[in-house]
Amino acid sequence: MPYLPEKYADLEQFCAEWALETSQERHLKRASSSMSELQAFYDAITPRAAEILTYLDTFPLDALPAAERRLLNLCLSLADVSLSVEKYRVPLLPDAPYSTKFRADTSALG
Amino acid sequence: MLKRPEKRGLPGPRVRADNTCRAEHATTGTQTMADTRPLTQAFPFLGTGPVSTEPYTSPEFFELEKERIFRREWLNLARDEELPNPGDFVVREIEPCNASIILVRGEDRVVRAFHNICSHRGNKLVFAEKGTNSSFMCRYHGWTYGLDGALKLVTAQDKFFNLDRADCALPAVHCETWSGFIFVNLSQPRQSLREFLGGWADFATGYPFERGTAPAYMSYELKANWKIAVDAFQETYHLGYLHRKTMRNMYFTPQDHSGSFLSIDLYGPHRRYSVWANGDYKPPESATVEHLARRFGRNINAGATAGETPITDLCPGLNPTRAKNWCWENAFVFPNLVVTFTPEIWILSRFWPLAQDRTRWENITFYPKPKTASERFSREYGFCHLRDVAAEDVDTMEGTTKALLSGARKTMHLQDSEIGVRHLLHTVENYVRPKPGRAVAAE
Ligand code: FES
Numbered sequence: 001m002p003y004l005p006e007k008y009a010d011l012e013q014f015c016a017e018w019a020l021e022t023s024q025e026r027h028l029k030r031a032s033s034s035m036s037e038l039q040a041f042y043d044a045i046t047p048r049a050a051e052i053l054t055y056l057d058t059f060p061l062d063a064l065p066a067a068e069r070r071l072l073n074l075c076l077s078l079a080d081v082s083l084s085v086e087k088y089r090v091p092l093l094p095d096a097p098y099s100t101k102f103r104a105d106t107s108a109l110g
Numbered sequence: 111m112l113k114r115p116e117k118r119g120l121p122g123p124r125v126r127a128d129n130t131c132r133a134e135h136a137t138t139g140t141q142t143m144a145d146t147r148p149l150t151q152a153f154p155f156l157g158t159g160p161v162s163t164e165p166y167t168s169p170e171f172f173e174l175e176k177e178r179i180f181r182r183e184w185l186n187l188a189r190d191e192e193l194p195n196p197g198d199f200v201v202r203e204i205e206p207c208n209a210s211i212i213l214v215r216g217e218d219r220v221v222r223a224f225h226n227i228c229s230h231r232g233n234k235l236v237f238a239e240k241g242t243n244s245s246f247m248c249r250y251h252g253w254t255y256g257l258d259g260a261l262k263l264v265t266a267q268d269k270f271f272n273l274d275r276a277d278c279a280l281p282a283v284h285c286e287t288w289s290g291f292i293f294v295n296l297s298q299p300r301q302s303l304r305e306f307l308g309g310w311a312d313f314a315t316g317y318p319f320e321r322g323t324a325p326a327y328m329s330y331e332l333k334a335n336w337k338i339a340v341d342a343f344q345e346t347y348h349l350g351y352l353h354r355k356t357m358r359n360m361y362f363t364p365q366d367h368s369g370s371f372l373s374i375d376l377y378g379p380h381r382r383y384s385v386w387a388n389g390d391y392k393p394p395e396s397a398t399v400e401h402l403a404r405r406f407g408r409n410i411n412a413g414a415t416a417g418e419t420p421i422t423d424l425c426p427g428l429n430p431t432r433a434k435n436w437c438w439e440n441a442f443v444f445p446n447l448v449v450t451f452t453p454e455i456w457i458l459s460r461f462w463p464l465a466q467d468r469t470r471w472e473n474i475t476f477y478p479k480p481k482t483a484s485e486r487f488s489r490e491y492g493f494c495h496l497r498d499v500a501a502e503d504v505d506t507m508e509g510t511t512k513a514l515l516s517g518a519r520k521t522m523h524l525q526d527s528e529i530g531v532r533h534l535l536h537t538v539e540n541y542v543r544p545k546p547g548r549a550v551a552a553e
């Protein structure tokens with residue numbers, strides 16, 4: 001079984017760490033990564049993000065095949081990571097240390 | 111509807127029969143506030159002087175707040191959509207009153223509220239947070255209750271002595287719903303929920319709350335006084351400072367960091383105010399992902415939404431001055447419900463006092479259910495951004511609470527756009543230490 005849609009197989013190296021199911025897990029991963037790890041992930045996905053999302057939009061969101069779902073989860077990690085890379089230039093803002101302790105749940109969004 | 115004040119005319123106090131008062135700025139530009147004259151003057155009963163820190167720090171005051179506010183007033187516990195079918199229930203805690211409440215939809219589709227306690231020997235009846243039941247059975251000795259709270263079954267009934275089964279129904283709690291907001295009142299209410307909401311309900315009428323079918327949750331136990339937590343949602347002054355890294359130039363401009371808002375209404379103990387966005391805000395060219403999130407969907411955090419107000423066709427109470435740079439409405443239902451209205455999504459926060467310096471905060475953002483992956487991505491971006499913003503607020507709420515407990519300052523100073531802070535304190539004072547003849551909102 002392919003882990004990612006074939007066209008994106010080269011992104012497989014990021015899946016173990018970043019294709020996470022929940023917003024909470026993705027945020028914990030962002031918070032515990034170094035800036036260079038975040039940057040590496042960001043640099044790999046961002047140039048292709050628009051294309052990936054356009055591809056994923058050809059499927060109904062509530063019936064994504066497993067490989068496509070993993071690809072979307074990578075993108076959802078990118079959404080969180082991009083805040084560190086594009087806005088703050090640190091993994092977590094030093095004045096906002098408790099976001100990892102919030103109980104967060106975006107699963108109803110699909 | 112209230113008449114607009116004459117152009118450039120100083121907003122005067124307008125007190126309607128339903129205890130509503132309004133102040134508003136005359137707006138001209140779309141980029142910033144052209145008119146910055148004080149709004150607080152419209153509410154002379156609030157004063158303009160420094161306010162006491164005692165209500166945030168005094169344990170005696172906190173005891174009175176629990177008894178005189180939380181045990182007496184209507185409290186929002188849930189949304190109607192959480193209980194779509196007969197037998198659906200949720201259990202909600204009201205910690206300041208040590209109350210646990212079962213909300214359940216009956217066979218007749220009516221939502222009822224009961225104290226979560228078994229009539230036999232007082233065991234907690236329901237341990238689940240939510241579910242669907244045809245009846246509630248106590249796990250201790252098996253007493254069973256109907257969805258209407260009636261005692262249906264007593265095990266080994268012949269061993270009891272003259273048991274009055276009618277008296278053993280679950281203790282009912284007053285429960286009323288407005289526009290899908292389910293409220294309870296632990297006392298004998300002085301007024302119906304609709305009367306209590308008053309002008310606030312008029313303002314919010316028509317907002318399509320039910321469109322937010324995909325709720326996203328955030329919750330946290332704050333080491334903060336509940337009013338300090340509410341206060342962080344009651345002014346936009348801090349956006350240009352505390353949130354300068356998370357919301358750079360979104361809700362303020364290089365020219366205007368004062369936090370002034372477009373207009374404000376006080377409705378007895380409740381209120382709402384209109385917030386403007388910087389219509390010139392654009393993410394930097396290099397922020398590819400932010401651009402993507404804004405392209406695939408729009409929301410409060412993925413950039414300002416100035417210039418679009420079709421939502422007022424549905425909910426005319428929003429943006430009452432019809433300002434072009436309006437982007438969201440912040441509203442408050444006393445004592446502990448904050449509701450933020452945007453054209454597409456809405457957000458609520460509830461604050462439950464646990465102790466004088468501890469508060470349980472629940473936050474729910476109601477999104478329309480995404481239909482596509484790109485829309486899903488955009489919503490996640492907005493949620494993650496909101497989480498970072500909230501984390502800045504949380505650290506500050508805790509810092510403020512701790513610092514005030516030192517007792518080193520007996521007063522604090524409020525500027526014009528901190529009317530909400532002043533109004534909450536004023537309202538709390540009226541409940542906790544009522545002065546004879548003083549009305550809740552206006553004198
Ligand atoms: S306490 Fe509930 S059945 Fe005994």
Ligand SMILES: [Fe+2]
Binds near residue numbers: 342348499503
């Ligand atoms: Fe804030």
